[in-house]
Structures are given as C-alpha cells and as structure tokens.
Amino acid sequence: xxxxxxxxxxxxxxxxxxxxxxxTMIFPxxxxxxxxxxxxxxxxxxxxxxxxxxxxxxxxxHILQSQDLWRSFGITVYITVVGTLMSMFFTVLMAYPLxxxxxxxxxxxxxxxxxxxxxxxxxxxYFLTVRELGLMNSLWVLIIPGLIGTFNMIIIxxxxxxxxxxxxxxxxxxxxxxxxxxxxxxxxxxxPVLATVGLFYAVGYWNTFQRAVLFIRNPDLWPLQMxxxxxxxxxxxxxxxxxxxxxxxxxxxxxxxxxxxxATIPIILVYxxxxxxxxxxxxxxxxxx
Numbered sequence: 011x012x013x014x015x016x017x018x019x020x021x022x023x024x025x026x027x028x029x030x031x032x033x034t035m036i037f038p039x040x041x042x043x044x045x046x047x048x049x050x051x052x053x054x055x056x057x058x059x060x061x062x063x064x065x066x067x068x069x070x071x072h073i074l075q076s077q078d079l080w081r082s083f084g085i086t087v088y089i090t091v092v093g094t095l096m097s098m099f100f101t102v103l104m105a106y107p108l109x110x111x112x113x114x115x116x117x118x119x120x121x122x123x124x125x126x127x128x129x130x131x132x133x134x135x136y137f138l139t140v141r142e143l144g145l146m147n148s149l150w151v152l153i154i155p156g157l158i159g160t161f162n163m164i165i166i167x168x169x170x171x172x173x174x175x176x177x178x179x180x181x182x183x184x185x186x187x188x189x190x191x192x193x194x195x196x197x198x199x200x201x202p203v204l205a206t207v208g209l210f211y212a213v214g215y216w217n218t219f220q221r222a223v224l225f226i227r228n229p230d231l232w233p234l235q236m237x238x239x240x241x242x243x244x245x246x247x248x249x250x251x252x253x254x255x256x257x258x259x260x261x262x263x264x265x266x267x268x269x270x271x272x273a274t275i276p277i278i279l280v281y282x283x284x285x286x287x288x289x290x291x292x293x294x295x296x297x298x299x
Contacts, residue, residue, distance in 0.1 A: 068259035
C-alpha cells in the first residue's frame with residue numbers, strides 16, 4: 011500500500027526522534043571509552059569528545075591488573091548468575107499456581123502481592139529483619155531479599171494465563187502432574203517472557219548497590235558497583251599513592267572512565283542475544299485476551 015505524504019513525513023520524524031534518543035544514550039558511553047583511551051593531559055583539559063586524544067591503553071592495563079577489581083567483578087558475576095537462576099525458579103513456581111483457575115484463593119493472594127507494589131517495607135524494620143536472619147556480611151543478603159520481583163511475577167503469571175487450558179486437560183488425561191505440566195509444557199512455550207524477565211533480574215543483580223551499602227561491611231565482599239563507588243569517593247585507592255611520584259600515562263580521570271566501561275560492558279554484551287525475545291516477551295506478558 012502506497013504511503014501518503016503525511017505518513018512518510020511522520021515516519022521520517024519518528025525515525026529521526028528515535029535516532030536522536032538512541033544517540034543520547036550511546037554518546038556518553040563512547041565519550042567515556044574515548045577518555046579511558048586518552049592521555050591524562052587530554053582528558054583533564056576536556057579535549058576528548060568521541061575519539062581518543064593521544065591514544066594509550068595504560069588505564070586499561072592498570073585496572074585489568076587490579077586484583078580487588080577482579081574480586082568484585084567475580085562477586086557480581088556470581089550473584090548475577092545465581093540470583094537470576096534462583097529468582098526465575100521461584101518466580102515461576104509462584105506464578106504458575108496463581109495463573110490456575112482451580113486455585114481458589116488466587117485472587118486474595120494476588121491482592122496481597124499487589125499491595126507490596128504500592129507500600130514498600132519501611133527501611134528500619136527491613137534492616138532489622140535481615141540482620142535477625144543472620145544475613146549480614148554475606149553474599150546471600152544480595153540475593154535472598156530480592157528473590158521474587160512482584161512486577162516480574164505478574165508478567166509471567168499473565169503469560170501463563172494466556173496459554174490455552176486445553177493443553178492442561180490433554181496433559182492431565184495422559185497422567186501428567188502439575189510439575190510436569192509446568193516444566194515440560196509451560197516453560198518451553200514461555201521462552202520469550204522468561205528471557206525478558208531473566209534480563210530484568212540479571213540487570214537488577216548486576217547493579218546491586220543499596221543492599222550492599224546496608225548490609226555488607228567487609229570490603230572483600232563488595233560487588234562491582236560498591237567498588238566503583240569507593241573509587242569515586244576515594245580516587246587514591248584506584249590510582250594508588252605512587253601515581254603522584256612518577257610520569258604515568260593515566261590518572262584518576264582516565265581510570266574512572268575505564269572502570270565505568272569495564273562494569274558496563276558485560277551486561278551490554280548479553281542484551282543482543284536476548285533482544286529477539288525481549289520485545290516479544292514484554293508484549294505477550296503484559297496483555298491478556
């Protein structure tokens with residue numbers, strides 16, 4: 011069908027706006043990458059925009075040799091992988107019965123769950139509860155308190171409700187239990203929404219900060235975001251004292267830029283592999299016929 015002049019104009023304006031919006035998100039990352047690959051003089055004199063000035067990889071060599079940074083990176087990878095898998099497992103187990111009509115009290119339970127989206131737990135009771143459970147200074151405190159996300163559970167529940175009930179009936183005639191129906195029928199049909207929710211959980215765990223500030227006192231257990239905060243609050247811990255005693259090809263400005271990119275790259279690399287599921291899963295899990 012041939013487009014009218016108005017439709018073409020709207021499409022052109024729409025594409026231009028989306029491209030500009032994408033650029034506002036990409037340019038800061040490109041700028042930081044350029045700063046991390048530039049000389050200290052160029053970085054501090056604000057001569058770096060999108061391309062490195064006086065190219066050098068000294069900042070990257072320095073941070074990649076930091077054992078503290080790699081320890082925090084490993085902790086973040088651990089809580090992201092373990093936390094995402096556990097969250098997906100328990101979220102699915104919670105969403106499935108709440109999507110079944112034969113579960114008589116599902117509406118009452120859903121009402122209680124939705125209330126938690128409106129009224130968050132007060133900070134002091136939340137802190138005292140976690141402390142009494144013995145989770146302080148433990149990696150589990152970064153996983154267990156946020157194990158099930160209400161919004162994510164509702165998305166999966168809504169998706170499950172859209173699966174034809176005839177599949178349940180056929181499976182039960184063949185003697186399938188509820189667990190077998192869930193794991194052999196529902197989950198294979200739910201790859202788009204599971205990938206979407208899994209990405210939500212992974213990004214949340216990767217960016218863990220608040221719970222680490224509240225409950226982690228041991229610097230050896232700091233996740234990557236806490237380590238980045240320490241570098242910005244105390245830049246000498248990143249650049250080291252001997253930075254002031256010699257002629258180096260890096261300084262705190264270039265090192266900060268490099269560590270930000272270092273912390274951002276892994277989650278960015280994961281997204282393209284899930285992108286084909288992301289939009290489809292978000293759409294299917296948000297609507298119900």
